[in-house]
Amino acid sequence: MGEFRMPSLGADMTAGTLVQWNVKPGDAVKRGDIIAVVGTEKADIEVEVYETGTIETLIAKPGDKLPVGTPLAFIRVAGEAPGPTLEAAPTPEGAVAKPPRRLRASPMARKLALELGVDLEKIQGTGRGGVIEQHDVEQAAKARVPVPSAPIAPAPAQAATAGMRHAIALAMARSNREIPHYYLSTTIDMSKALAWLEQFNQKRSLEERVLPAALLLKAVATALEQTPELNGFYADDQLKISKEIHLGVAISLRHGGLMIPAILFSGQKSIAELMEALRDLITRARSGRLRSSEITEGTITVTNLGDLGVETVYGVIYPPQVALVGFGNIAERPWADRGMLGVRRTLTATLAADHRATDGHRGAQFLQALDNLLQEPEKL
Amino acid sequence: MTQTEIRQTIFEALRKIAPESEPQQVGPNENLREALDIDSFDFLNFLIGLHQRLGVEIPEADYGKLTTLADLIRYIEARQ
Numbered sequence: 175m176g177e178f179r180m181p182s183l184g185a186d187m188t189a190g191t192l193v194q195w196n197v198k199p200g201d202a203v204k205r206g207d208i209i210a211v212v213g214t215e216k217a218d219i220e221v222e223v224y225e226t227g228t229i230e231t232l233i234a235k236p237g238d239k240l241p242v243g244t245p246l247a248f249i250r251v252a253g254e255a256p257g258p259t260l261e262a263a264p265t266p267e268g269a270v271a272k273p274p275r276r277l278r279a280s281p282m283a284r285k286l287a288l289e290l291g292v293d294l295e296k297i298q299g300t301g302r303g304g305v306i307e308q309h310d311v312e313q314a315a316k317a318r319v320p321v322p323s324a325p326i327a328p329a330p331a332q333a334a335t336a337g338m339r340h341a342i343a344l345a346m347a348r349s350n351r352e353i354p355h356y357y358l359s360t361t362i363d364m365s366k367a368l369a370w371l372e373q374f375n376q377k378r379s380l381e382e383r384v385l386p387a388a389l390l391l392k393a394v395a396t397a398l399e400q401t402p403e404l405n406g407f408y409a410d411d412q413l414k415i416s417k418e419i420h421l422g423v424a425i426s427l428r429h430g431g432l433m434i435p436a437i438l439f440s441g442q443k444s445i446a447e448l449m450e451a452l453r454d455l456i457t458r459a460r461s462g463r464l465r466s467s468e469i470t471e472g473t474i475t476v477t478n479l480g481d482l483g484v485e486t487v488y489g490v491i492y493p494p495q496v497a498l499v500g501f502g503n504i505a506e507r508p509w510a511d512r513g514m515l516g517v518r519r520t521l522t523a524t525l526a527a528d529h530r531a532t533d534g535h536r537g538a539q540f541l542q543a544l545d546n547l548l549q550e551p552e553k554l
Numbered sequence: 555m556t557q558t559e560i561r562q563t564i565f566e567a568l569r570k571i572a573p574e575s576e577p578q579q580v581g582p583n584e585n586l587r588e589a590l591d592i593d594s595f596d597f598l599n600f601l602i603g604l605h606q607r608l609g610v611e612i613p614e615a616d617y618g619k620l621t622t623l624a625d626l627i628r629y630i631e632a633r634q
Contacts, residue, residue: 375614380605383614385594428574428591456595481593 176225176249179298180234182242183214183469184341188317190214191239192246201229203249208465210246215337216433217459221466227251241317243298243310278305287311338431349493353408356534357488359524360541362548364504367393368519370551374445386504387478388449392554394476394499395419395440395448397543403532404497404525404540405473413496413531422472422492423452425459433459434492436472445554480504480521489526496531499544500524555608560630564623567603571596582624604630 180190191213203209208220209229230248234240278299287294287306297314299306349355367389375383398405398419406415419441422434435458437443437451458464475492480503487500502522509518523544527537547554555563568577572590580589587597601612601620610633612620620626 372614380598380602380612383598385598387594426593428572453595481587 175230175254176227176251177245178209178223178225178247178249180240180242180244180246181212181221181466181470183212183219183466184216184345187214187242187341188313189239189241192234192236193218194236195232195247197229197232197247199229199231203227203229206467212466215341216431217338217462217464219464219466219469223249225249225251227254241296241298242313243300245298278303335430338427342431345492346490349490353491353493353496354529355491355526356529356537357524357526358534358537358541359486359522360545361507361520361522362545363509364519364521364548367548367551368504382446384445384449385452387501388445388452389548389551389554390478390501391421391423391437391440391448391452391476392443392445393544393547393551394474395421395443396547396554397540398474399441400543401536401540403536404527406496406531407473407494408496408528408531409494416473418473420471420473422475422495423455424475424477425456427460433464433469434472434475435459435464435468438467438471474499477501486522487524489524491526491528496528497537497540498526500526555630555634557627557631560608560627561623563607564604564626564630567600567607568592570603571599577623580623582627583622585621586623586626587621608634610634 180192183190193211193213195210197203197207197209203223204226205222205224207223209223210221211218212221213219227249230250232247234244234246240246287297292311292314294306294311297306297310298304299310301307301310364386368386371384371386371389378384402415403413405419406413408414418439420436420438421440422436424432424434426432435455437448437455440448440451443451455464455468472492472495474495475489475498477487477489477498478501479487480501483503485502487502489498489500491498500523502524504519504521506517507520509516509520511518523541525537525541565577568575568586568590572592575590577586577590580586586592592600597617601617604610604626605612608630610630612629616629620629
């Protein structure tokens, strides 16, 4: 029997609220279907299922706030015999019925739980076979920190913004605390890239036009193929390179805050497809219709603050990723070439990278690759 | 279409991309994107909205001419 659990939808998310079910017991589901909506501090996220089968039991109820990892539903996976129908036991508000289980925890997790006074019975392990590991205990310890109640209840919009800021604060504080950042930047002559893009757009309708942002995403994805060490995660004291490139895109929201959903399989997309994906992602991020896989699977972040006239972006890496690429504005600037001073449209690209995962030499190779690719945009 | 109607259509297209904004508060010669915090993605959507409402073709080379409300009204008026 498969379990559909409260997903982790952010670097420091410890709990989420089930907003709604899109399925009922007996419904057939397949991998990738959106079966629930979960509320986080940042936004409501549509959550996909990772198994194909039939919904056996819905354990959690809309409105339940549950720790990450808590089973929300049981799924009879394809080919499995139907089990006895389980009715969700009536539970007090905010609580959830749990099936009995054998406690499996690593020695370090048991030791830490004792030190921190955490009840292992209340933790859902994320290790192999559901084993409770050290970080599960740490998460649980963090999750039980009481949040002081505000003396005056904020308006819903203010509460949403406060939740967003809190989530960003947790992730960014963790990044600054844990990740030894190094920064590199380079100024790129964008003349050829923009001339090529203008030509490219001339053949396209207004609805199909491509912004420089999409061209930059394509260049980042291609440069990462040459420097894969910047595409992945740092976990368990080691770099884990991702085979796929899922570019996380920092998207500012109009009421404040930001989301970093990912364009999945960016490396396999053309420039026009990246533009279409970006358009779709920005629209859904701003209307609160992102999917869980887009929130959790980013392998590197790209942020572009050029629209606001920023020249250089010194980004903070989104953990557990190991790099962030920042772009400033494209503007005409003095440019010396073979002894002649002229004016070119240029842009500053910045790499913030995790020194535990890579060294400056590798980071410099990435920026060099990025520059080279943008000098031959027709090959992208 | 009169200038007033064009202005109303522009406001409708702006409200579509920035629902919380009050475009009528923006002065005719103020930079629209700065005043309403519109990024390049939203600006493109705004131009698409204008195109759909008014049928006016806006080549990419003209984006730079469309900075203020007054610019936009003049541009659309000339191409009706």
